[in-house]
Amino acid sequence: MPDEASAGDYAAMIEDLRGFLDRLSSARPSPEAVRCLREALTGWSAELDRSQVPEHDRVFGRLAGLPGRGQTMSPRLEIVETGPDGSRGTVRFGRYHLGRNGAAHGGSIPLVFDEILGQVARVNGRSLARTAYLRVDYRSITPIDRDLEISARLVSVTGRKYVVAGELRDGPVLCAEAEALFVELRPGRP
Numbered sequence: 001m002p003d004e005a006s007a008g009d010y011a012a013m014i015e016d017l018r019g020f021l022d023r024l025s026s027a028r029p030s031p032e033a034v035r036c037l038r039e040a041l042t043g044w045s046a047e048l049d050r051s052q053v054p055e056h057d058r059v060f061g062r063l064a065g066l067p068g069r070g071q072t073m074s075p076r077l078e079i080v081e082t083g084p085d086g087s088r089g090t091v092r093f094g095r096y097h098l099g100r101n102g103a104a105h106g107g108s109i110p111l112v113f114d115e116i117l118g119q120v121a122r123v124n125g126r127s128l129a130r131t132a133y134l135r136v137d138y139r140s141i142t143p144i145d146r147d148l149e150i151s152a153r154l155v156s157v158t159g160r161k162y163v164v165a166g167e168l169r170d171g172p173v174l175c176a177e178a179e180a181l182f183v184e185l186r187p188g189r190p
């Protein structure tokens with residue numbers, strides 16, 4: 001992991017990257033701007049090629065405690081309260097996550113449910129578990145560009161099986177609900 005100062009810079013860079021992806025996805029750049037962007041990206045890809053590391057040493061998505069864990073794959077999730085039986089927080093789907101007609105893309109919603117439901121399954125040291133299934137019911141469109149409330153609660157523990165349920169709300173409106181099964185890995189399983 002990076003030291004505190006560079007972790008702060010890394011986290012800020014990830015926020016910049018989220019903002020960049022939002023702007024890119026809702027822009028209609030000129031051909032000249034596209035050429036310049038390509039040039040800059042090619043330069044940065046070459047630079048990053050020089051600092052590739054094995055999975056264990058990655059920083060992306062490993063900054064626990066920060067909103068979004070320092071990654072851009074899933075929408076920005078900020079946990080405000082967590083405990084052994086559940087957690088709640090806010091999530092913001094950006095323009096990058098737009099599907100059609102103002103609604104978040106259906107695939108971006110399970111991403112954030114896997115994050116928060118997985119975190120509930122992970123507390124109390126149940127770290128070596130994987131998502132066996134994740135079911136999402138889309139109840140109403142999920143709007144982008146505003147903070148929504150998201151929650152998860154532990155439903156049951158049966159041997160190695162943890163069932164966790166979640167809800168995504170825009171104020172009084174239920175946007176989506178989910179249920180997932182996490183199965184603790186047997187010793188020696190990757």
Ligand SMILES: CCCCCCCC(=O)SCCNC(=O)CCNC(=O)[C@H](O)C(C)(C)COP(=O)(O)OP(=O)(O)OC[C@H]1O[C@@H](n2cnc3c(N)ncnc32)[C@H](O)[C@@H]1OP(=O)(O)O
Nearest residue numbers: 114118121122126127129130131132133161182183185186
């Ligand atoms: C706690 C930390 C949370 C971390 C969040 C992780 C986020 C992720 O996205 S992980 C990546 C996505 N998931 C994966 O890649 C998982 C791929 N699948 C697997 O590795 C395995 O199938 C795995 C680990 C889920 C289960 O394998 P294994 O340990 O051999 O379990 P197995 O013995 O077959 O089944 C155990 C129990 O779970 C049940 N079960 C397993 N899969 C399912 C399923 N899909 N649906 C319903 N029940 C299931 C079995 O029926 C069995 O129940 P019972 O004990 O009552 O008979």
